């Protein structure tokens with residue numbers, strides 16, 4: 001359904017450009033969830049926002065985003081403009097962000113906001129839209145949806161607000177949901193509930209999803225494929241079960257080591273020692289070398305390419321067979 005081919009996202013910085021994402025490639029099948037994982041600043045959001053075409057005019061996006069429409073035609077999302085882009089946004093591709101507050105207007109009742117979207121995107125009549133809004137609130141697990149529909153966003157808890165935002169995203173019957181750290185602002189128990197909801201909706205509606213997270217533990221139960229980003233580059237990509245069971249890049253290994261062993265583990269999450277290189281001036285060789293226990297002279301001698309290590313799996317590490 002979606003094929004990102006050498007997608008790069010750059011932002012103006014001083015006299016040059018900051019490469020937030022660099023030649024990122026992946027594919028997404030209908031009904032599949034792809035997790036984009038990495039530390040803060042690794043380029044996850046830049047990549048996800050490029051897919052949703054939500055960057056400001058200052059961003060320079062290059063590469064291709066092949067998209068197969070409902071009718072089977074192929075478009076390049078990266079170059080879509082005007083009416084075709086408006087039709088796609090909100091309808092075929094919906095987005096849920098970290099902060100549920102930003103997607104809801106504080107001065108309108110939640111149900112009215114969803115109803116208005118149904119009228120706009122699906123041409124529903126007034127009554128049909130109001131009923132549709134209640135049905136959507138019910139579908140995302142909001143108890144007593146008829147009463148909740150009449151409340152204002154501030155009357156809902158954080159978790160309920162994020163559910164309402166997801167209901168709003170579903171209003172256009174999207175084929176792809178882009179969820180950018182949708183649970184980061186929520187309590188741990190609520191996080192799990194929202195992840196469960198997304199998983200359930202995704203399976204029921206057959207929607208594809210791009211899920212952005214810094215937490216490999218969180219995406220473990222959700223993702224079909226995982227794409228690990230480091231300093232703007234894909235360092236590992238493959239089926240989630242394989243990546244989690246036998247990582248082929250030391251950075252993925254290190255991210256896995258940060259995941260608490262057991263749910264409710266009281267130990268504070270450990271970070272990875274060292275810092276990610278600045279995207280303004282990344283080294284020409286392996287970008288992870290300075291934080292990597294396996295790094296040797298060859299890793300600092302040349303750029304390291306992303307290579308296939310198994311069918312459907314790739315790694316950007318010279319010593320990948322030794323990682324798992």
Ligand SMILES: Nc1ncnc2c1ncn2[C@@H]1O[C@H](COP(=O)(O)OP(=O)(O)OP(=O)(O)O)[C@@H](O)[C@H]1O
Nearest residue numbers: 011018020038039040041042043044045046047279
């Ligand atoms: N609009 C912008 N203008 C300039 N630089 C930007 C812009 N958006 C992102 N960046 C930079 O691009 C790099 C990648 O950012 P991005 O937000 O994609 O990372 P991320 O992995 O999603 O991290 P986070 O979890 O913190 O959002 C960072 O260095 C960031 O500062």
